[in-house]
Amino acid sequence: KPSILRIMDAIAEQLNDVDGQLKEHVLAHHADLAALLTSVKGVGPTTASTLLAQLPELGKLNRKQITSLAGLAPINRDSGTLRGQRHIFGGRADVRRVLYVAALVGTRFNPVLKAFYAKLIAAGKAKKVALVACMHKLLIILNAIARTKSPWRNDLAEAV
Template sequence: ITSLVGLAPINRDSGTLRGQRHIFGGRADVRRVLFVAALVGTRFNPVLKAFYARLLAAGKPKKVALLACMHKLLVILNAIARTKSPWRNELAEAV
């Protein structure tokens, strides 16, 4: 699902050259909506807020931490759609 949205890190390697990983491709409209949702979630959702703070404390750049929150939110939303259950913080923390 992360490749479908364009959140999967794609490597730029060739032989012994190791390039940076970048996200691209996928559905840009969904990625934009997820970006805004993750941005708001890092401020007001206790699960995403704690996850974002933990990544920043570990020294991750802010945008990298926000992309990780987007990935986590996408996995949570996929699980909610699969099980047809509402959001619950204790289940979201386990993901």
């Protein structure tokens, strides 16, 4: 048991080291964009650093391209006369994971996402479907923020 505890301590120390290096890199090279992204309620340092690392195209593509790249665009499953349901898949799973958590927090604390989520639930959408729609909307907002280099504003985000 003491040997395992020492190994766990060493791994925890290495994780803290890597986290520190990641924060230093973001501050040294992407501080402006990270500050803009974290101005959105629900987007924290982990989400911002993951987006910067895994989605360098953020701000350079249009809304359809960026959501397809992240795997958040609804893809139809049609064949001949069969009309299937639309599902999201493919893309960058790491980006989808952090956007899920950001959208989950955003539906509680971000007034725009909270109203959008409530509207979808009131319309009878399933909670997961509504949350995926919030992820989609959040990514579009973050893409617009990265493109225009302007911080979050509730009045502009409601138009998206």
